[in-house]
Amino acid sequence: QQQVKQSPQSLIVQKGGIPIINCAYENTAFDYFPWYQQFPGKGPALLIAIRPDVSEKKEGRFTISFNKSAKQFSLHIMDSQPGDSATYFCAAGSGGSNYKLTFGKGTLLTVNP
Amino acid sequence: DSGVTQTPKHLITATGQRVTLRCSPRSGDLSVYWYQQSLDQGLQFLIQYYNGEERAKGNILERFSAQQFPDLHSELNLSSLELGDSALYFCASSPGPTSNQPQHFGDGTRLSIL
Numbered sequence: 001q002q003q004v005k006q007s008p009q010s011l012i013v014q015k016g017g018i019p020i021i022n023c024a025y026e027n028t029a030f031d032y033f034p035w036y037q038q039f040p041g042k043g044p045a046l047l048i049a050i051r052p053d054v055s056e057k058k059e060g061r062f063t064i065s066f067n068k069s070a071k072q073f074s075l076h077i078m079d080s081q082p083g084d085s086a087t088y089f090c091a092a093g094s095g096g097s098n099y100k101l102t103f104g105k106g107t108l109l110t111v112n113p
Numbered sequence: 114d115s116g117v118t119q120t121p122k123h124l125i126t127a128t129g130q131r132v133t134l135r136c137s138p139r140s141g142d143l144s145v146y147w148y149q150q151s152l153d154q155g156l157q158f159l160i161q162y163y164n165g166e167e168r169a170k171g172n173i174l175e176r177f178s179a180q181q182f183p184d185l186h187s188e189l190n191l192s193s194l195e196l197g198d199s200a201l202y203f204c205a206s207s208p209g210p211t212s213n214q215p216q217h218f219g220d221g222t223r224l225s226i227l
Contacts, residue, residue, distance in 0.1 A: 031213050043205075044156070045218070089156065094212055099211070
C-alpha cells in the first residue's frame with residue numbers, strides 16, 4: 001500500500017519535445033509528492049514538489065499535474081533540452097508517523113539534439 | 114549544491130571488512146536518512162534519525178547500523194561486507210521528522226566490494 005508506481009521506465013524525445021512521466025499511488029495518507037532529478041554519479045536533486053490542495057504547480061519548464069481522485073501525478077518538461085537527460089524519480093510522503101518517503105523506480109529520460 | 118556532505122566519495126574494500134560512511138546534513142536540518150541505490154533495486158530506504166534518535170527503519174540489514182551524533186552528523190556502519198553490498202549509499206536530510214518535508218540528498222558514497 002505504500003508503493004508508488006512510475007512509468008515509463010525509459011523515454012526518448014527530441015529537443016523541444018514535452019516528455020511526460022506518470023506516477024500512481026494507493027495510500028491516501030500520502031500528502032506530499034516530490035520529483036527528483038538524478039544525473040550519473042550525483043545524488044537525486046529535488047526538482048519540484050506538490051501537495052494535494054492544488055492540481056498543478058509550475059517551476060520554470062517543469063510542471064506537476066496532480067489528480068487526487070485518480071491518485072495520480074505526473075511531471076511534464078516543457079521545451080526539453082539535451083541537458084535534461086537524466087533519471088527522474090517520483091516519490092510520495094506523509095505527515096503520518098509511520099510513513100517513509102516512498103520512491104518510484106525511476107524513468108531514464110534521453111533528449112536527443 | 115544540496116548542502117548535504119558525504120564522505121568518502123568512493124570506497125573500495127574486500128569481503129568481510131567493515132566500513133563507515135559519514136554524512137553532514139544541511140544547516141538547520143534535524144533529520145538524516147540513509148538510502149541504498151543499486152541498479153536493480155532503485156532507491157531503498159535504510160534508516161532515519163531525528164535529532165539524535167532513531168526514528169524509522171527500512172530494509173536495513175542487521176550487519177548495518179547507524180547513529181546520529183549531538184552535532185547532527187550521522188555515520189552508517191557496514192560490517193561483514195558481502196559482494197552484494199556494492200552500491201551507492203546516499204544520505205539525505207530534512208528539517209523535521211516526517212516524510213512530507215523536502216529531503217535533500219548528498220552526492221553519495223560509492224562502495225565497491227572486491
